[in-house]
Amino acid sequence: MNVFLNKIRPNVRALVPYSLQHVEARVKLDMNENPLDTPEVIKEAVIEQLQHREWTRYPELVPQRLLAKLAQFAGWPENGLLVGNGSNEMLKTILMAVAGPGTRVTVVQPSFSVYQQLVMITGAEYRPVLLTPDLQFDVEAICREACRSDLTIVCAPNNPTGTQITPTAIRKILSSTSGLVIVDEAYYEFSGMTSFDLLREFSNLILLRTFSKAMAMAGLRIGYLLADPQITAEVAKAKLPYNLNFVSIAAAEAGLDHIELLQANVRRVIELRAMLTARLKRIAGVEVFPSGANFVLFRTPLPGPALFESLFAQSVLIRDVSKAPLLDRCLRVTVGNAEENEVFLAAVRKSLLEGAVRHVAEKEDNPGIL
Numbered sequence: 001m002n003v004f005l006n007k008i009r010p011n012v013r014a015l016v017p018y019s020l021q022h023v024e025a026r027v028k029l030d031m032n033e034n035p036l037d038t039p040e041v042i043k044e045a046v047i048e049q050l051q052h053r054e055w056t057r058y059p060e061l062v063p064q065r066l067l068a069k070l071a072q073f074a075g076w077p078e079n080g081l082l083v084g085n086g087s088n089e090m091l092k093t094i095l096m097a098v099a100g101p102g103t104r105v106t107v108v109q110p111s112f113s114v115y116q117q118l119v120m121i122t123g124a125e126y127r128p129v130l131l132t133p134d135l136q137f138d139v140e141a142i143c144r145e146a147c148r149s150d151l152t153i154v155c156a157p158n159n160p161t162g163t164q165i166t167p168t169a170i171r172k173i174l175s176s177t178s179g180l181v182i183v184d185e186a187y188y189e190f191s192g193m194t195s196f197d198l199l200r201e202f203s204n205l206i207l208l209r210t211f212s213k214a215m216a217m218a219g220l221r222i223g224y225l226l227a228d229p230q231i232t233a234e235v236a237k238a239k240l241p242y243n244l245n246f247v248s249i250a251a252a253e254a255g256l257d258h259i260e261l262l263q264a265n266v267r268r269v270i271e272l273r274a275m276l277t278a279r280l281k282r283i284a285g286v287e288v289f290p291s292g293a294n295f296v297l298f299r300t301p302l303p304g305p306a307l308f309e310s311l312f313a314q315s316v317l318i319r320d321v322s323k324a325p326l327l328d329r330c331l332r333v334t335v336g337n338a339e340e341n342e343v344f345l346a347a348v349r350k351s352l353l354e355g356a357v358r359h360v361a362e363k364e365d366n367p368g369i370l
């Protein structure tokens with residue numbers, strides 16, 4: 001064993017790494033990616049820019065043109081915006097500026113696991129607050145913890161449950177605390193809900209957004225935050241210089257230049273979600289939770305790993321989230337295109353049928369167990 005391992009902080013060594021195996025599958029619905037690829041005109045605009053630029057040069061330290069476009073798109077001043085290498089980088093930057101030993105961070109559970117991972121690394125005290133048993137936000141419980149926390153993180157809509165939270169409830173949380181509140185709006189475009197209007201009223205609110213989901217650019221790693229300019233200026237000190245490369249800057253600009261194409265695709269994904277939800281509900285034994293995002297959480301009579309494996313054997317990859325608190329027998333499926341959704345639904349039907357048959361057979365083998 002490497003004798004220097006003791007130099008890695010104990011709270012880091014205690015962590016289980018955030019790991020996902022990169023596995024191939026015919027239908028890949030495990031990462032909440034946009035099923036409709038970036039429109040060609042956007043790709044062409046980016047490629048054109050890249051061809052006429054010297055790659056030997058650094059990108060801009062402050063991507064002014066992108067910030068101007070983003071400010072116009074979001075309706076928020078440039079000095080209240082910070083862009084980075086995915087919204088995850090922005091989250092890490094905020095935590096570096098805010099969290100550390102002696103601070104408390106409240107996080108809703110179950111939610112995006114990167115929150116807990118990053119909070120633990122900072123050495124801050126991690127304060128989880130469970131959703132209610134029917135997977136709604138427990139606003140009273142969040143307020144009770146938030147009022148004693150330096151930072152509270154709420155994912156709206158929530159990953160992996162798809163649960164929505166209204167701006168009225170977010171207002172309550174913001175009012176309850178003297179700490180900062182991050183509202184992660186990674187999926188807000190699919191929900192028709194945003195806490196944006198609260199930014200003017202609450203100087204403790206930080207909104208996180210991404211180009212990875214509705215904007216169909218997960219591979220380019222672009223995210224941003226919106227906050228009071230004074231908070232933004234302080235958080236910016238924790239950001240690495242040149243954190244956004246010029247390919248990503250060009251892509252983000254081109255995406256904003258053609259926002260109407262991306263918004264049309266978002267409307268299509270919302271339709272596909274409605275179809276997927278309705279069809280999934282019709283399968284006997286399946287409980288589907290309402291979702292404001294581009295994924296759907298569902299529960300079946302089978303154990304999560306069993307259904308996951310059975311679907312994977314049919315080359316359909318989704319996410320087994322059944323180990324998370326409150327999510328026994330639950331899995332999360334990303335809304336795919338029409339064809340992918342069909343394959344997924346057929347695979348679920350087949351798996352449940354086979355699983356049900358096996359369960360009956362097991363029961364017959366074990367008549368003593370009632």
Ligand SMILES: Cc1ncc(COP(=O)(O)O)c(C=O)c1O
Nearest residue numbers: 086087088112159186210212223
């Ligand atoms: C809630 C949430 N926030 C952020 C992210 C990651 O965003 P980005 O790709 O911008 O780092 C994800 C990705 O799945 C997510 O589910």
